[in-house]
Amino acid sequence: EDQVTQSPEALRLQEGESSSLNCSYTVSGLRGLFWxxxxxxxxxxxxxxxxxxxxxxxxxxxxxxxxxxxxxxxxTAPKPExxxxxLCAVQVRRDSNYKLTxxxxxLLTVNP
Amino acid sequence: xxxxxxxxxxKITKRGQNVTFRCDPISEHNRLYWYRQTxxxxxxxxxxxxxxxxxxxSRLLSDRFSAxxxxxxxxTLEIQRTEQGDSAMYLCASSQTGIGGYTxxxxxxxxxx
Numbered sequence: 001e002d003q004v005t006q007s008p009e010a011l012r013l014q015e016g017e018s019s020s021l022n023c024s025y026t027v028s029g030l031r032g033l034f035w036x037x038x039x040x041x042x043x044x045x046x047x048x049x050x051x052x053x054x055x056x057x058x059x060x061x062x063x064x065x066x067x068x069x070x071x072x073x074x075x076t077a078p079k080p081e082x083x084x085x086x087l088c089a090v091q092v093r094r095d096s097n098y099k100l101t102x103x104x105x106x107l108l109t110v111n112p
Numbered sequence: 113x114x115x116x117x118x119x120x121x122x123k124i125t126k127r128g129q130n131v132t133f134r135c136d137p138i139s140e141h142n143r144l145y146w147y148r149q150t151x152x153x154x155x156x157x158x159x160x161x162x163x164x165x166x167x168x169x170s171r172l173l174s175d176r177f178s179a180x181x182x183x184x185x186x187x188t189l190e191i192q193r194t195e196q197g198d199s200a201m202y203l204c205a206s207s208q209t210g211i212g213g214y215t216x217x218x219x220x221x222x223x224x225x
Contacts, residue, residue, distance in 0.1 A: 034213045043216035097168045102154030
């Protein structure tokens with residue numbers, strides 16, 4: 001069974017304090033790994049897709065990296081508006097429906 | 113299109129009542145998904161449409177749940193004889209190819225009392 005585990009469950013940072021969120025996965029045949037941001041009461045908002053080990057993507061203060069077993073979302077000099085739940089999800093090659101299997105998310109709080 | 117629209121945003125219903133949710137995907141997207149999310153959990157796959165055909169249903173989707181996508185446009189998700197365990201956020205998403213992830217709507221929050 002495909003598994004996605006995110007850590008930590010919650011992270012509290014001071015504004016400007018850089019850190020990383022982890023997503024470890026156990027799947028048979030990874031097609032892609034996805035990062036989403038979710039604000040309270042809203043649907044997930046797409047951030048990045050990573051397809052192969054060694055790949056990196058960047059957007060503003062966020063940088064996502066991928067290895068064969070895990071992905072990291074690095075947050076550099078975060079601001080309070082970066083506070084949200086960050087979700088990691090995987091797609092596997094055997095699924096022709098392209099469904100996503102999500103982790104439980106990391107709740108990030110950035111204090112001013 | 114400005115994105116995936118879901119209606120209503122919130123629904124409170126009494127146990128045993130039937131409810132129906134609507135999703136309007138991005139117009140050029142032929143793939144449509146329904147997910148369910150409970151507090152503190154990530155979204156869980158419920159069902160998938162390609163155009164008007166429902167191609168997969170999760171084992172989470174009991175016989176009380178039914179989904180349709182007439183003419184491959186909007187979709188509805190109906191829950192019959194609601195139970196308290198059905199309380200959750202129901203999310204709809206659409207994509208053109210499946211590759212590269214998809215766009216989610218803001219969800220419908222269902223509370224069964």
